[in-house]
Structures are given as C-alpha cells and as structure tokens.
Amino acid sequence: MPSLDLRRSVLIGVSHMIPFVVVGGLLQALGLMLGGSAPLVFTLGSLALYLLAPVLAGYISFAIAGRPGLMPGLTAGLAATVTGAGFLGGLIGGVLAGILAQQLGRVPLPEWLRGLAAFLLVPLVATLISGGAMLAVIGPPLASFMRVFGGWLDGLNGVSAVLLAAALGAMTVADLGGPLNKAAYLFAITGVSGAGQAGAGIHGAGLIGGRPLALMAAVMVAGMSAPLACWFATVVRPSAYTPAERRDGRSAGVLGALFISEGAIPFAAIRPMVVIPSLMLGGMVAATGSMLAGATLTAPHGGVFALLSAGHLIGLLGSLALGATLAAGGLLLSRGGGRDRDRNVTDRAASLGGR
Known part of the structure; x- marks a missing residue:
C-alpha cells in the first residue's frame, strides 16, 4: 500500500490532468474559431474538460491508496464536477477518497474477506463516504466559493x-x-x-x-x-x-x-x-x-x-x-x-x- 505523501500525490494527479486541460482547451478554441459552440470539435473539447476534476481526483487517490483508491477518487471528482465545485473540489475529493481507501485497506479482516477487500469492500465504502460527502457537504459550499472567487478575479482592475x-x-x-x-x-x-x-x-x-x-x-x-x-x-x-x-x-x-x-x-x-x-x-x-x-x-x-x-x-x-x-x-x-x-x-x- 503506497505511503501518504500529499505533495507527491497531488503532483501526480496534476500531471495526469494536464493533457485533458491542454487538449480540451485547444479543441474548444478551435471549435469557437470554426463557428461557436455548436460544432463537434467544441463539444469534444467540453467533454475533455468535463473530465478534469474526475481525472485529477482519481489519480490523486490512486497515488495515495493504489488501485483501491482509483474508483472512489474518480467518483468523488465527478461529484465535484456535478455540484459545481470544479477543480478545487476534485483536489479535495481525491485526497479524501485516497486517505479513506488507504486507511480502510489497513483494517484487519477475516481471511475469507481479504480477497474481496481490494476490489469490492474498500472501493465501495470509500466511494460511499467520499462521494456522499462531496455531494452533500463539501461540494455546495465549494461551488459557492468558486463563484465568488471567479467573480473576484473578474472584478480586479488597475494596480491590483x-x-x-x-x-x-x-x-x-x-x-x-x-x-x-x-x-x-x-x-x-x-x-x-x-x-x-x-x-x-x-x-x-x-x-x-x-x-x-x-x-x-x-x-x-x-x-x-x-x-x-x-x-x-x-x-x-x-x-x-x-x-x-x-x-x-x-x-x-x-x-x-x-x-x-x-x-x-x-x-x-x-x-x-x-x-x-x-x-x-x-x-x-x-x-x-x-x-x-x-x-x-x-x-x-x-x-x-x-x-x-x-x-x-x-x-x-x-x-x-x-x-x-x-x-x-x-x-x-x-x-x-x-x-x-x-x-x-x-x-x-x-x-x-x-x-
């Protein structure tokens, strides 16, 4: 089971996210040049960017907990996207899912249950907790923060x-x-x-x-x-x-x-x-x-x-x-x-x- 190194895990998640950012953004830009948001190219770019938070969260969680953390991280990242928490929600969701999966994997289990832990029990429980927390507790306030933050940046002028x-x-x-x-x-x-x-x-x-x-x-x-x-x-x-x-x-x-x-x-x-x-x-x-x-x-x-x-x-x-x-x-x-x-x-x- 991988050890907890949050800085390394976040950088791994970011490195896997960047191709989606690059390709998605360029496809959207090309789609706009070809005639607005209707063309197929723009939609493909939108799909790539829609995966930004899930990919970030999934690979952060994977870096923390290994394969049992991938599915909970992807789901938490998708929950962040659905609630509007975006990139920041994906980052938090990935860390949460990874830590949960890592700690659940260390729980002593009877011999007959150990075979199910890595591919069923750990992903199931970690997904329920991290995904549920993102949908009900973490995501909505983060979405509000993202709106305020984006508005603050948009309102900057002059020296600031x-x-x-x-x-x-x-x-x-x-x-x-x-x-x-x-x-x-x-x-x-x-x-x-x-x-x-x-x-x-x-x-x-x-x-x-x-x-x-x-x-x-x-x-x-x-x-x-x-x-x-x-x-x-x-x-x-x-x-x-x-x-x-x-x-x-x-x-x-x-x-x-x-x-x-x-x-x-x-x-x-x-x-x-x-x-x-x-x-x-x-x-x-x-x-x-x-x-x-x-x-x-x-x-x-x-x-x-x-x-x-x-x-x-x-x-x-x-x-x-x-x-x-x-x-x-x-x-x-x-x-x-x-x-x-x-x-x-x-x-x-x-x-x-x-x-």
Missing part, C-alpha cells in the same frame, strides 16, 4: 490586477515546474474554472471569463519566457556558452514554445543564484505586460498552439518577447567576458540537459 499578475509571473518561474510553479498555474486554473462554472453541464464545461482569462495569459507567457530566454541568450552570444549549453539552449527553445518551463532547468541548476533572479524578472515583466495589454487565453495550456485562442495577440507576443529579452540580457550580463570561467561547472552539469 497588475500586482497579482506580477506575483504569479514570479512564482511561475521561481522553481521551474516545482511547487511554486504548479501553485501559480493551478491558481489561474481555479480562477477560470470558477468564472466558467465547469459544473454547469457538459456543453457548458469550459474556461470562460474576463479577468481570469487575462490571468491565464499572464501565467502562460511567464512560464514560456524563462526557457525562451535561455535559448535566446545562447543564440545572441554563442561564444559565452559551451557546446553542451548551446544544445540545451535549443531544447529550451522548443520546450519554451510549448509552455514547458522545465526547459530552463539545465541553466538554472548550474548557477541558480544568478540565473533564477534574471528569469524571475523576465517572468514578472512578461506577466505584467500581458495583463496591461489585456491579453487573454481560452486554452489554458499548449504554448504556441494556445495562440489559436488568444485575445490581443500582439500584446501577448510583445509581452512575451519583452520578458524573454530582459531575462536573456540578465543571463548574458552575468556571464561576463566568456565561458572559460564556468566551463568546469557546466561540464559537470551537462547531464542535466536531458531533463
């Missing part, structure tokens, strides 16, 4: 919106795919889920709103700016980097274009105290510029492919370019006159390039 964008931009880049990065991204997802009321039905499942979509754009350009800055720095002054770093730079460019901020890890791992502040500055500038430009994104992931759903595309691209350029400038200034001083360090860290 810019400061929030700057903070999330810095968090997105601070640990390059770690807990702060995930927290910023999930904050944006929670906002758009609250604004869109994902529990309104399959055809209404979506990421719809005003200010929340601007926040989504801000987080995405911040996450893209860091690896793109690393690539840009190696292109502008290749003599400052070793061949291994230049290869890492090309990989970072591709990953950055896809909104995979981990592409900057090989550079940050070598000289974190210098590289990360430069990348954070670029992320803050990109996010703030995107918010000021009024850029929005309907698709919550996908990088360049998400541009199909962008509003104020010129402002979004300009903010991304500005943030990446500033971060690249900071990286180049920190390199000084050349690469020889850092050659030994970079050679020892070259194995990180495959991450």
Whole structure:
C-alpha cells in the first residue's frame, strides 16, 4: 500500500490532468474559431474538460491508496464536477477518497474477506463516504466559493490586477515546474474554472471569463519566457556558452514554445543564484505586460498552439518577447567576458540537459 505523501500525490494527479486541460482547451478554441459552440470539435473539447476534476481526483487517490483508491477518487471528482465545485473540489475529493481507501485497506479482516477487500469492500465504502460527502457537504459550499472567487478575479482592475499578475509571473518561474510553479498555474486554473462554472453541464464545461482569462495569459507567457530566454541568450552570444549549453539552449527553445518551463532547468541548476533572479524578472515583466495589454487565453495550456485562442495577440507576443529579452540580457550580463570561467561547472552539469 503506497505511503501518504500529499505533495507527491497531488503532483501526480496534476500531471495526469494536464493533457485533458491542454487538449480540451485547444479543441474548444478551435471549435469557437470554426463557428461557436455548436460544432463537434467544441463539444469534444467540453467533454475533455468535463473530465478534469474526475481525472485529477482519481489519480490523486490512486497515488495515495493504489488501485483501491482509483474508483472512489474518480467518483468523488465527478461529484465535484456535478455540484459545481470544479477543480478545487476534485483536489479535495481525491485526497479524501485516497486517505479513506488507504486507511480502510489497513483494517484487519477475516481471511475469507481479504480477497474481496481490494476490489469490492474498500472501493465501495470509500466511494460511499467520499462521494456522499462531496455531494452533500463539501461540494455546495465549494461551488459557492468558486463563484465568488471567479467573480473576484473578474472584478480586479488597475494596480491590483497588475500586482497579482506580477506575483504569479514570479512564482511561475521561481522553481521551474516545482511547487511554486504548479501553485501559480493551478491558481489561474481555479480562477477560470470558477468564472466558467465547469459544473454547469457538459456543453457548458469550459474556461470562460474576463479577468481570469487575462490571468491565464499572464501565467502562460511567464512560464514560456524563462526557457525562451535561455535559448535566446545562447543564440545572441554563442561564444559565452559551451557546446553542451548551446544544445540545451535549443531544447529550451522548443520546450519554451510549448509552455514547458522545465526547459530552463539545465541553466538554472548550474548557477541558480544568478540565473533564477534574471528569469524571475523576465517572468514578472512578461506577466505584467500581458495583463496591461489585456491579453487573454481560452486554452489554458499548449504554448504556441494556445495562440489559436488568444485575445490581443500582439500584446501577448510583445509581452512575451519583452520578458524573454530582459531575462536573456540578465543571463548574458552575468556571464561576463566568456565561458572559460564556468566551463568546469557546466561540464559537470551537462547531464542535466536531458531533463
């Protein structure tokens, strides 16, 4: 039976959820481009997004309790969607279902009942408790909170919106795919889920709103700016980097274009105290510029492919370019006159390039 590690379990759930977010959002954006909410493409995207909370909850529960936790988690996540608790409800439901299944699996049973425990008794009891609690106790107040939260984000204006964008931009880049990065991204997802009321039905499942979509754009350009800055720095002054770093730079460019901020890890791992502040500055500038430009994104992931759903595309691209350029400038200034001083360090860290 897996041990309880909530942080690891939540990250596992999020990693399984992201393909549904990416594909669902892009399909909805493509459907809107083809003619509104009626086309088949938009409906397929809505179906994918409708599964967001169940998949998140199911795999969180699975990570905590193993196979006996999968069915209770999926059911609790579906209950969260039905009640309108959305993503946040899925997260709570998955943790609850997983802990219940884990603890129930430790209850001593007679020999003749042990064979039934893993595939019948534990899932049955855990589903009744976690699913029932989500439908009757947890879901309704969470749904109210999501509506209030989405409305609060939609009502942000002026300095408050810019400061929030700057903070999330810095968090997105601070640990390059770690807990702060995930927290910023999930904050944006929670906002758009609250604004869109994902529990309104399959055809209404979506990421719809005003200010929340601007926040989504801000987080995405911040996450893209860091690896793109690393690539840009190696292109502008290749003599400052070793061949291994230049290869890492090309990989970072591709990953950055896809909104995979981990592409900057090989550079940050070598000289974190210098590289990360430069990348954070670029992320803050990109996010703030995107918010000021009024850029929005309907698709919550996908990088360049998400541009199909962008509003104020010129402002979004300009903010991304500005943030990446500033971060690249900071990286180049920190390199000084050349690469020889850092050659030994970079050679020892070259194995990180495959991450």
